[in-house]
Amino acid sequence: MTDDILERRYRALLRSYPAGYRDERADELLEILLADSGRRWPEPRQALALVRGGLRVRAGSASPRPGLVLLWQGLQLAAVAVLALGVLVGIDDLVEAFQFGGLDAPLLVLQDLGPNVFFNAAALAALFLGRQRLAVGFAVAAIVVQTAISQYLFANGMPQWWAPVLALPLLIIGLRRPARVAPLERGNTALVTVGVLALHLIPVGEFWRVDPVVRITALVVTVAAVAVFLWFATADQRLLIAAAPTFLLDPLHRAMTGSLDALQTWPSVAAGVALVAFAVLLASRRRARA
Secondary structure, eight states: OHHHHHHHHHHHHHTTSOHHHHHHHHHHHHHHHTSSOSOSSOOHHHHHHHHHHHHHHHTTTTSSSHHHHHHHHHHHHHHHHHHHHHHHHHHHHHHHHHHTTGGGSHHHHHHHHHHHHHHHHHHHHHHHTTOHHHHHHHHHHHHHHHHHHOSHHHHTTOHHHHHHHHHHHHHHHHTSOOTTOOOOOHHHHHHHHHHHHHHTTSOGGGGGOSOHHHHHHHHHHHHHHHHHHHHHHTTOTHHHHHHGGGGGHHHHHHHHHTOOOHHHHHHHHHHHHHHHHHHHHHHHHHHHHO
16 A cells, blocks of 8 residues: 555656656656655655656657757747746736726727737747647737737837747747657646746845845745756756746837836846856756766
């Protein structure tokens, strides 16, 4: 009975590996892991090693073309993350507009903000459904249709207007998937996207508060969140590639509005550059070890 419970828990951990990899090697791995029976729970070090191993395999470490898997899938995850952030910002602005006077002119609010949210969300949904060409079409519509209907987002360089602009070249690259490179898995794509979006919910703005308790709390939350993200990203460098372009939305907005405050802008740019550099470094080290 104890061994059955332990096996179920190991099988749950092995779900961090892609389905094809599990089908081929799950029984072999379980035989090794269950050799030391009599326990009800996996050892913490074993559990962490299995999760990181699964992340590395998802990032292409077991693929015949690991570098190409990392690059192609990373760029497609970046397109998903940028569009998802654009949708999140767009919905937030839409709700805020209705909260602060938008109910007096709902059609104007929908005209200024609605098409962008709709087409960004449609492009995102098409990507999750594996309809790459449709996603490209919706991304183009998010730029062209929105700008034709209302100049508000373009004139103010809003982040959600830039989201499809950044995503479009990545989507076009994704139209041609290299041989022996697997398509993105929906579940894994969703988890990566949530992880990237979580970075943008870190309370960085609280660092400038007068209250030292608030500042210290913000610092602790930020360090903890970044540490967790990097723990996953050092095993799966696709996370780093996916997150990098999302940090360009705010600097692009500030550049178009002429509010390039170094204190507020350069941290985002530096974060994006650092993520790409870190991904390249880790990928180079992985190739050297191979």
